[in-house]
Amino acid sequence: MSQNKDRRTAILEAALGLIAERGFHGTPASLIAERAGVGVGTIYRYFRDKDELIHAVFQDVEKRQIEIITRNYDEGRPFRERFVHLCRNVYHCLMENPLEFRFLEQYFDSPYGVEQRRRLDNLSRPFGRLFFAGKGQQVLKDVPDKMLYSLVFGPIAFSIKEHNAGFLQLDAERIDLFIGALWDAIRR
Amino acid sequence: MSQNKDRRTAILEAALGLIAERGFHGTPASLIAERAGVGVGTIYRYFRDKDELIHAVFQDVEKRQIEIITRNYDEGRPFRERFVHLCRNVYHCLMENPLEFRFLEQYFDSPYGVEQRRRLDNLSRPFGRLFFAGKGQQVLKDVPDKMLYSLVFGPIAFSIKEHNAGFLQLDAERIDLFIGALWDAIRR
DNA sequence: TTTCCCGGAATGAACATTCATTCTATGGTC
DNA sequence: GACCATAGAATGAATGTTCATTCCGGGAAA
Numbered sequence: 001m002s003q004n005k006d007r008r009t010a011i012l013e014a015a016l017g018l019i020a021e022r023g024f025h026g027t028p029a030s031l032i033a034e035r036a037g038v039g040v041g042t043i044y045r046y047f048r049d050k051d052e053l054i055h056a057v058f059q060d061v062e063k064r065q066i067e068i069i070t071r072n073y074d075e076g077r078p079f080r081e082r083f084v085h086l087c088r089n090v091y092h093c094l095m096e097n098p099l100e101f102r103f104l105e106q107y108f109d110s111p112y113g114v115e116q117r118r119r120l121d122n123l124s125r126p127f128g129r130l131f132f133a134g135k136g137q138q139v140l141k142d143v144p145d146k147m148l149y150s151l152v153f154g155p156i157a158f159s160i161k162e163h164n165a166g167f168l169q170l171d172a173e174r175i176d177l178f179i180g181a182l183w184d185a186i187r188r
Numbered sequence: 189m190s191q192n193k194d195r196r197t198a199i200l201e202a203a204l205g206l207i208a209e210r211g212f213h214g215t216p217a218s219l220i221a222e223r224a225g226v227g228v229g230t231i232y233r234y235f236r237d238k239d240e241l242i243h244a245v246f247q248d249v250e251k252r253q254i255e256i257i258t259r260n261y262d263e264g265r266p267f268r269e270r271f272v273h274l275c276r277n278v279y280h281c282l283m284e285n286p287l288e289f290r291f292l293e294q295y296f297d298s299p300y301g302v303e304q305r306r307r308l309d310n311l312s313r314p315f316g317r318l319f320f321a322g323k324g325q326q327v328l329k330d331v332p333d334k335m336l337y338s339l340v341f342g343p344i345a346f347s348i349k350e351h352n353a354g355f356l357q358l359d360a361e362r363i364d365l366f367i368g369a370l371w372d373a374i375r376r
Numbered sequence: 377t378t379t380c381c382c383g384g385a386a387t388g389a390a391c392a393t394t395c396a397t398t399c400t401a402t403g404g405t406c
Numbered sequence: 407g408a409c410c411a412t413a414g415a416a417t418g419a420a421t422g423t424t425c426a427t428t429c430c431g432g433g434a435a436a
Contacts, residue, residue, distance in 0.1 A: 022299065023298055023299045024213065025212065025213065025299075026299065028424075028425055028426075029425075029426060029427080030384095030425080030426090033383090033384090038382085038383085039382055039383030039384055040383075040384060040385095040426090040427085041382070041383060041384065041427090041428080041429080042381085042382060042383070042384095043427095044426090044427065044428080045381075045382080049426075049427075050426065050427090105297045106297060106298070109293050109294055109297045110211055110294070111210070111211050111213075111214065141369065143365060143369075144356065146347075146350050146355055146356040147347065147356065147362070147365070147366065147369075149346070149350075150343045150346040150347040150350060150356070150366075151343045151366075151369055151370075151373070153342075153346060154341075154342030154343035154344070154345060154346030154347070155338045155339045155342035155343060155373070156342070157342060157346070158337070158338040158341060158342030158345070159334070159335065159338040159342065162334050162337075162338060167334055168332060168334040168335065168338070174335070177331060177335070178335065178338075178339075181329065181331075181335075181339055181373045181374065182339075182373065184372045184373050184375075185339070185343070185369045185370065185372050185373035186369065187372075195415095195416090216390075216391055216392080217391075217392060217393080218390095218391080218392090218418095221417095221418095226416080226417090227416055227417040227418060228392090228393085228417080228418060229393085229394080229395085229416065229417055229418065230415080230416055230417070231393095232392090232393065232394080233415070233416075237392075237393075238392065238393090
């Protein structure tokens with residue numbers, strides 16, 4: 001019973017790690033099976049085919065991320081404070097698990113993820129509410145939400161890539177510096 | 189003589205288009221040959237293997253982009269004006285050729301492009317000089333160049349993706365609105 | 377015994393790459 | 407000009423490899 005759960009999880013984790021490291025190309029089912037400590041055939045007991053496996057990995061990752069992003073989030077706090085909190089959480093959860101980040105990168109920019117592009121909205125729903133309120137209170141620039149998303153997520157994703165590639169050291173202080181700049185970009 | 193040039197070019201263009209549309213996976217050499225109006229074997233006359241072809245496509249695209257970005261660029265103009273000019277050109281050249289943009293996206297976020305990540309520096313060298321001057325004159329935030337890059341290229345890339353996916357209409361006016369926000373993010 | 381789950385060898389499809397052969401262009405000879 | 411010889415480019419069928427997926431023998435649980 002929990003054996004099932006464990007195997008499935010092992011396969012998902014192996015796939016996540018391998019795909020993050022080697023891309024979709026470079027990770028044959030045989031490798032996934034090997035790292036998961038499982039026979040090749042077993043993969044097909046849990047997932048119809050490789051595509052289904054990959055989408056399952058995505059959903060798994062997404063679920064965890066949403067959980068982290070909204071952790072300790074209090075809609076009652078002042079506006080800027082909420083923004084900083086959310087951004088910190090985003091940085092946190094993307095930097096904490098570089099594997100997940102690399103997987104998401106690949107996923108969204110590949111045919112797999114194109115259909116799911118809208119799902120980004122899930123990740124950013126709390127931001128959506130924040131932006132709505134902010135525009136209403138004339139705190140934020142009065143531009144389409146998508147523009148605000150771009151101004152916030154664009155730099156975050158870009159900077160984490162640079163960080164992971166070793167070109168930019170991102171410590172807590174730098175991150176707050178960044179978030180300050182993001183705020184400057186979206187504030188009225 | 190120019191026949192050679194033409195064939196090579198035809199192969200590069202076919203590869204660019206197909207990879208942009210279908211990803212690295214989905215484009216076998218046979219398809220590239222077919223679209224280029226060329227025998228499969230011919231590809232291997234011009235490129236050692238598929239990897240070399242893909243890197244060649246990248247270099248080709250990069251060259252054209254640099255040319256466009258620095259077009260009509262006058263280092264003598266005032267600071268903010270230069271910034272706006274460069275940003276407009278970046279938007280312009282990335283939006284003008286969605287195929288090239290999609291190719292670059294895939295390339296950079298795949299094992300192919302990781303080793304070339306540094307090359308982004310080529311694309312952004314004029315920005316580098318701008319940032320250096322701007323920090324010296326205390327016009328820009330005194331943070332690492334990579335942070336400034338992230339604050340500028342991150343939103344640009346992100347917003348163009350949204351545009352290409354049909355979620356955000358980007359006309360000249362919007363673009364200038366964007367560039368204004370980018371400026372707010374990096375200015376002191 | 378029956379049922380269910382595993383592993384991993386076996387299968388076949390999809391590809392990248394090669395290479396024997398066919399073309400084409402050039403220039404020398406009459 | 408007509409003819410031929412040669413070099414080197416182009417071709418695509420053939421090859422070998424790499425997978426995703428299937429299948430079957432074996433063993434654990436019931």
